[in-house]
Amino acid sequence: MGFLGEYIRTVYKSVASLLKGMKMTGYYFTHHKEIITQEYPDNRDTLILPERFRGEVVMPHTESNEHRCTGCTACELACPNGTIKIITKFEVSPEGKKKKAIDTFIYHLELCTMCNLCIVACPTDAIKMAQSFEHSVYKRADLTKVLNKPGSKLMEGVE
Amino acid sequence: MFSIEKISGVVHTWLASHLPARIALLSEFVIVGILMISLFAFLGLVLVFMERKVSAYMQIRLGPNRVGPKGIFQTLADTLKLILKEGLRPTGADKFLFNLAPYIVMMVAMLLMAPIPFARNVQIWDVNIGVLYISAISSISVIGILMAGWSSNNKYSLLGAMRSGAQIVSYELSAGLAILSIVILTGSLRVSDIVASQATGWWIFKGHIPALISFVIFIIAVTAETNRAPFDLAEAESELTAGFHTEYSGMQFALFFLAEYVNIFIVTAIGATLFLGGWMPFHIGGWEAFNHIMDFIPSSIWFFGKTFFLIFIIMWFRWTFPRLRIDQLLNLEWRYLLPIGLFNLLLMTVIGILGWHF
DSSP, X not given: OHHHHHHHHHHHHHHHHHHHHHHHHHXXXXXXXXXXXXOGGGGGGGOOOOTTOOOEEEOOOOTTSEEOOOOXXXXXXXXXTOOEEEEEEEEEOTTSXXXXXXXXXXXXXXXXXXXXXXXXXXXXXXXXXXXXXXXXXXXXXXXXXXOSOTTOEEOTTOO | OOOHHHHHHHHHHHHHHHSOHHHHHHHHHHHHHHHHHHHHHHHHHHHHHHHHHHHHHHXXXXXXXXXXXXXXXXXXXXXXXXXXXXXXXXXXXXXXXXXXXXXHHHXXXXXXXXTOOOBTTBOSOOOTXXXXXXXHHHTTHHHHXXXXXXXXXXXXXXXXXXXXXHHHHHHHHHHHHHHHHHHHHHTOOOHHHHHXXXXXXXXXXXXXXXXXXXXXXXXXXXXXXXXXXXXXXXXXXXXHTTGGGTTXXXXXXXXXXXXXXXXXXXXXXXHHHHHXXXXXXOOOTTOHHHHHHHHHSOHHHHHHHHHHXXXXXXXXXXXXXOOOOHHHHHHIIIIIXXXXXXXXXXXXXXXXXXXXXX
């Protein structure tokens, strides 16, 4: 009888586990609110992207046109495929002290793999990943971007 | 009230009164043939769309939603694409068998349509060995599949066809045993007799638990026989690209695809006829008013409703369960379904002889 008991138990267990799976899909079939598909071009205005979505690297500026980039080139060194190129210059402060600052922050979107290593490497949180993803342009040169706005300055107190 | 029986009667009397008897019969053949082919095309369109929508909702997706309102014209557009596509044939393929195979598979599906009762007194051929005819003809489709696999001159196709052969041959037994248990209760192989015997209640209710077990075995076996997931290892996409129809394209591929869905319809229609009472309305003993309301629903709607319910269950299987390995597949058949089916048949015979069913 031991064999028969084992046999019936196997049948019972497998049927129960199959029904459990069918219950799950049955729930999804009847509950349409669970659908995760977003009808993209139609809902462009109300599109909600995940918080950690990586679209492109941007440098946030304040209203007084100040950024947080000190020009340390940590991001340039962290980038595995040479996406970032920072050109630095020396600014002379009113007291006559020389200080390193960025001249241009060049970002090659066409080379970027959105690996997020530059954002992790940045000591001053000057750059971050934006949620934009509609990157198609007509010329390849348009993908090479300068992230710091013209005339922008380093924010006070950021070293 | 709407009834296919009345319409066919009117057509028959009109033809008989206007044409000589022989030509009237011939034109009736032609009409039935055209109706069957259009039913095939309609089923292909509807079932493919239904499958895509069901699968989408089960996987928390939306499914086709661009062509027409809610995407209902999607399958129509797909068919148009397949018609316009070029049918390619590999150089090393056996030309004759390669071209013949899809038609054999399709023809089997057409032959199986004959004994199915679509509504009250609407049946193409009420043969007295109807159930035997169904199980005999349905095993021919494996020849078409083997033919396609062999003639394609492709390893994937051959492997898929061989798997399909092993699968259909073994699962035919369980399906046959499940059908037999109903034949024992009815005492007749004629499909119309089987339906008539369920006027007081469907066999799945009247036959106690053994009928329920045969129903479950039947559903599992026909899912395997139609090569659908979780038993779709004959055309397992991830291993064999598309199994026996890897090398087919255009309309020849469409015929295989159509035959798959028509076969699903046929086996579920047989299941609905044997276990769920075919076109018989749902009756509860003693509830006269309720039974009377149920009688008002046309019999064709009862038949198609039950069939589509079973189709939905088979689709539910497909989008829930993972694919079985070949050894698991044969284990399931020879170690579980067949012994249970045989024991169930014995139990059913006892019930039938002692008259324990309602």
